[in-house]
Amino acid sequence: MNPAASPSSQPPVRVLHLTGNLDRGGIETWLVNVFRRADPAQVQMDILIASPEPHTGEYEAELRARGARIFHLPPTGQLPQFLRAYRRVLRTYGPYDIVHSHIHHFGGLLLWVARLAGVPARVATSHNDTAQIDRQARGARAIYLRLTQSALQNSVTHRTAVSQAAANALFGPDWRAQGVQIINLGVDLTALQTPRPTDELRQQLQLRPAQVLGCVAQLRPEKNHLFLLDVLAEYHRRHGPAYVLLIGEGAERPAIEKRAEQLGLSEWVRLLGSRADVADLLWLMDAFVLPSHFEGLCLAFIEAQAAGLPCVVSTGVPITSDDVRFPFIDVARLPLSDGPVVWADAVADALAHGRHAPPRMGFDISEGVRELTDFYLRAGRGEQP
Template sequence: MGKMLGGGVESVVMNYYRHIDRNKVQFDFLVDDDSTRVPEEEIKELGGRVFRIPPYQHPLRYRKELVRLFREEHWPIVHSHINTLSVFPLSAAKKAGVPVRIAHSHSTMGKGEFAKNLMKLALRPLSNLYPTERFACSEYAGKWLFGRNADFTVIPNAIELEKFHFDPVIRQETRRELGIADGMFLIGHVGRFMPQKNQAFLVDVLAELLPQKPDTILAFVGDGPDRPDVQQHAQELGIGDHILFLGQRTDVNHLYQAFDAFCLPSRYEGLGMVAIEAQVAGCPCVLSDQVPHEADVSGQSAFIPIQEPDSWASEILRIQGTDKREQINSNKKLDFYDIEEQSKKICAQYEYLSREKVK
């Protein structure tokens, strides 16, 4: 898992873990020992184990511990969720003789993370050396990591669809809890505060909006290293009293109900699962043009360049003018993200791979 810090990939893996048939498939978790949000109690209750290992920044100790664990535990499958860094655990798994080695692409890259991008570009050519199987959260993420003509399987970031369906009662209760009056327009964002998610841009968008719609409030859900800078940026623009910093929340499905619009101005995304969750809740979405169009399950999301805060403001104003909140109807695009169905499929894949390759 690399570093478990409360991000989206951890949520995806835990969601599958909660729904998979654990009488047939069981997970153990390898996490960097500087992880800050490891749900150890829940993992243990579900029958799994947590192994804390040196982070990849200490490559010799990291690899030595990986090889030791792979040899001692005899796991038939190693499933790596750390994108280009998967080359390290999967090379160790190959050395230890692990028969099934899965590389899973959850992301891509974009501007704003120079050092991280250099590492990704250096490691990406090695991404096909050690896996026996290739998974990706989207076609876009798979082609980015493994190559345009590579053979990979899309494993959707599936969710409990019912949990996110729009409920007007929950909307009222949540807005009341947040202190949002009926006439206010609430823009929401969910994501870890880091360069990829580009939250400071949304502060600029809000600054464009307020002269035209002064009853607008922006709510940030999540935490991370960039949060103080974003807060300072809001104060410098004099609009800090129009922004809610809600931190890590366990009721994100309720918060989607309260939003009047959802914005995701990411510099890059493997998919953008939060946008899909928002659409299931009937929330109109304004997304960066760096978000894969696979994330538009409603067919109504707007994709706008992140160099144009005025264009974002115009689209948000158009949304608030419609005054319409609808839950999208079930369709094939949406059904693809049903955790009940997808957990059965991935369980069957694990079983098949174990039978075919673990001899």
């Protein structure tokens, strides 16, 4: 490579992202923000969906309009068919300079196939802290983890993670010795930190005068929405009425609806589904509550902080200073073992503090995309970060 050559004189680096779906979620929203800001003259990106239940995601139309090719393969449960289709994508639509996996353990197998296909740079990003449940694995699950971990270690060229906890979960306790980079994905600070009028939105949601709690998370067991409803019930008993807005979609919806009915809270629980107006909804909330069993680095929590919300989160949400580029403001971090009563009182304390001024944050998506582009340019040309 000629060091004096300008970026425009080089062909764009070609990247294939591997992800589980393209519905609204933390990883997926980040990926869309990358496509909105990345320079296609420097980086050209496609997306491959690896899922047990592949389907057309909410973000697909926009991504296709932005030039991405999106590959839907057979379900991952049909492994031989899935792998044949994956190899065909690499052979027919390549050559790719980089395959970038955002899938957790299964990504190890896919990067191993990419290595066999001759893809020179194979990137694994850990987005989740699954260490606790992985330690409990037995039988077929334990064998699966050993096989995918072996495939990962024998194929990955660049290791990244969104937090120290996520790095440990995928790469092991010696992740620092392996050269794992902790990366900051970034959020759209301009949109999040611009105050919004909320009267019309409150009327649309038919909210009477009362405090409004919120949680932005796909409706999955690890997000622990049922515990949040127990917290809301205790809050009603001890402190008075409050709504909770649950923004996200997923398989847990029927269980959440049933629990809300059992607790007599159906009137106070708003299951809003997947929404494009998350920034507006954050400005409608009075506090953000996230009782996840585990997270890698929750972008929804970062967004809540950006909007100035007091937050009550579980100890499963990593917030160490090495993982982020700004000091957290007004965050109560509690173990789930403290139970709903303690959590309800912590929520009351957070509500008493009120919204704070949006903080100065080094977590803007534009900066993140610049760093990611530089990473891709170096990795695609055979350089280590």
